[in-house]
Amino acid sequence: MITLTEENYIKAIYHLGKQGTEVVSTNAISESIHTKASSVSDMLKKLSEKGYANYVKYQGVNLTEKGQSVAINIIRKHRLWEVFLVEKLNFTWDEVHEVAEHLEHIRSEKLIDELDAFLEFPNHDPHGDPIPDKHGNFKHIEKIMLSQAVIGKTYKCVGVDDTSSAFLRYLDSNKIALGTKIVVVQKEPYDNSVKIKFEDNELMVSQNVAKNLFLKEV
């Protein structure tokens, strides 16, 4: 039996090392889940014994196939619940994360498969991140950063990199949402800010924003 805490460590390892394949350091994990490095050491030993991770003392850790599949399943649940919260329960995209952190640990295959069907098998969560299907397959979409977009072309907003409340609320207050059609008007080489046009609005966004907003050409 896997514990809730083990699931959280596995998830952290997955997110820190591209799909869990890259080796991650103890400190990186300890920062990401706000525990002391010594606690992480203990847990890595356990995850390794249980077959979820490849761990070499002092060298770092990555996930086994088994560990990856646990991680993907949790991510699937997390993102499906996020869709549910936004689409059915009027949550905003900056409110969903915390509650989904808890819902993702509910263990019932029927629950999650029925939820998937109820939501009509969404491919992406409210932040544009892909939702794996029940076999763990992701449907990737081509996306570029706004900072890499070409002047004059029209794009659709398909995701964000930074999912902090601050950034999501910034987007909300400027009426940018997933699906919003955007035209790049001008790029300022001095500070890499970008002027965009959408739905009769014109907006100047900083380089920081431009690097955290994902677009798809339409």
Added chain:
Amino acid sequence: MITLTEENYIKAIYHLGKQGTEVVSTNAISESIHTKASSVSDMLKKLSEKGYANYVKYQGVNLTEKGQSVAINIIRKHRLWEVFLVEKLNFTWDEVHEVAEHLEHIRSEKLIDELDAFLEFPNHDPHGDPIPDKHGNFKHIEKIMLSQAVIGKTYKCVGVDDTSSAFLRYLDSNKIALGTKIVVVQKEPYDNSVKIKFEDNELMVSQNVAKNLFLKEV
């Protein structure tokens, strides 16, 4: 902060002693949650210290106002999730309990209030049990046991006492659901079985069944 385990003990005390007011024994609790009596003793001490229960050594325990309000809130969440599972996710009424046992512990007021609204403020769960509103008020309905129903009168099925899978599946397989209109045809004094008629079916049910099915006169 209240722990998940404390919530489960509080719920058990609530269910065992009519709304938590009646004094409950250590053994009764230990049986109902499948722990040893010694563990229960420890926990009762803790619940008492934290102000959730009135506990006198060797004498039993009941809930304080604070404890009752915790219990009612969990019951509200449990029953709302049950409605969700049955109405939106195609669960049958005998499948919902286990998953709801986990969902009931998710802590988010917005989540539960929005869920309530999404389900259009249901007054009863799939077993006919009342769902308290957000202030903890129950809406009770008049109900009698089928065993007390009068020959010739028409009733509506409004709930069950026994919520075991076995009983619920028995009802399902005989096409009896909440809302089913039932006429009492005959009562057999010898074994207290009852013959009922509904939707072109005639069915003989045992005393045991007749005592576990709640009806309302229509």
Added chain:
DNA sequence: ATACAAATTTAGATTAATCTAAATTTAATG
């Protein structure tokens, strides 16, 4: 009222997850 059985509590251990502080290993720098 005494003795026994049943119910309950206490004492002491165990497990999972965490912590602090000390020890060890690795990496980096002169």
Added chain:
DNA sequence: CATTAAATTTAGATTAATCTAAATTTGTAT
């Protein structure tokens, strides 16, 4: 390449929840 700084692990404690086994209290029956 020796020393030091940073990262990591070990050792030992702590907390919550549980258990077993022993001790205590309560209630009942003769």
